[in-house]
Amino acid sequence: MTTVGRAVAATLLLATLTACDATAAGPTPTSEPTVGSRSSYVPGDPTASPTVSEPQTTSARPDPTPTRSTTPTPAPTATRTPTPVTRPVIVIDPGHSGRSIRSRTTNGLLDFDYPNQPEMTEVFDISSCVADGLRADGYRVILTKRRASDSVSLTERAEIANRAKADLAISVHDDHGQGPAFQATYSQRGVSSNGHYPTMYRGTGARRTVFDQPKVAKASDRAAKIIARERAAAQGRPVGVRQNSFDGRAPLEPGNLALVELLxxxxxxxxxxGALTGGSTTKRLSLAAETGYAKGLLDGVEAAVPIPGRSGSTSAADIRSCLTARR
Structure with a gap:
């Protein structure tokens, strides 16, 4: 081999050896692995170590669709304003006056009242205790007299109830000429006969005055029946709904309706x-008789003019205590 040939062969051999060394050394990395990049680790290469990549993080993005709560929203509770309860107005009229009084009504009727003992004191005490009981039970009560001895005309008594627009008025009397079997209520309608009610009036001739308020008369009739029923229960004896008569009782005007009711x-x-006690026309009623009368009147008024939702009533014992204190 010539000298030139040997040189070329040596050059080729050196190039081949160099290439083999490069292959044996493995690939040269171009850059360090970055967080989040895939690892350059090649399985089976003892010179390389695995690069642990940090997990990729994703920024949170708002959900364009609004999230609806699965918990039902309670419906708003309606607030109801309590309806105020109307307190009925009751007028109580204790009978008789402290002195004799005479006047004329606008129709010319004689308005006459007079003292009458012991009735005047008895019925004032009874009326006062009924008033106390009704007030305790929620009623507004007006007495036509402030004291037993007050002198108030029948016209004034009626006007007191009219001005107050009373839901009901009651007159309270007793009769010492009658025994306890006599118990009565009298309405502005009278007592029907074969389904027909009489004309209710006072006076004769030009002074004759007729009660011509049918709605009021009907309400009075209803209340008179209720009060009679409750009085009978409290007094333990029958109480009748009757029709009055003032005929032959001069100087009172003739007719069939109490003047205070007419006006x-x-x-x-x-x-x-009836208040005749032990055969005496002047002896005061027993406490038991007054208590029964008062309790019957109170229960009758409350049954005739009830207060919605009211429960309970002033007891007979409370009325008895009131009457005892006044005796």
């Missing part, structure tokens, strides 16, 4: 009870 524009019930 009233509101339902009115006139009450009487």
């Amino acid at each position: 009233a524009d509101v339902p009115w019930v006139y009450n009487e009870m």
Whole structure:
């Protein structure tokens, strides 16, 4: 081989050896692996170590669709304003006056009242205790007299109830000329006969005055029946709904309706009870008789003019205590 040939062969051999060394050394990395990049680790290469990549993080993005709560929203509770309860107005009219009084009504009828003991004191005490009980039970009560001895005309008594627009008025009387079997209520309608009610009036001739308020009369009739029923239960004896008569009782005007009822524009019930005690016309009623009368009147008024939702009533014991204190 010539000298030139040997040189070329040596050059080729050196190039081949160099290439083999490069292959044996493995690939040269171009850059360090970055967080989040894939690892350059080649399985089976003992000279390389695996690069642990940090997990890729993704920034949170708002969900364009609004999230709806699965918990039902309770419906708003309606607030109801309590309806105020109307307190009925009751007028109580204790019978008789402290002195004799005479006047004329606008129709010319004689308005006459007079003292009558012991009735005047008895019925004032009974009326006062009924008033106390009704007030305790939620009623507004007006007495036509402040004291037993007050003198108030029948016209003034009716006007008191009319001005107050009373839901019901009651007159309270007793009769010491009658025994305890006499118990009565009197309405502005009278007592029907074969389904027909009489004309209710006072006076004769040009002074004759007729009660011409049918709605008031009907309400009075209803209340008179209720009060009679409750009085009977409390007094333990029958109480009748009757029709009055003032004929032959001069100087009172003749007719069949109490003057105070005739002059009233509101339902009115006139009450009487026999008060003859031990054969005496001047002896005061027993405490038991007064208590029964008062309790019957109170229960009758409350049944005739009830207060919605009211429960309970002033007891007979409370009324008895009131009457005892006044004796």
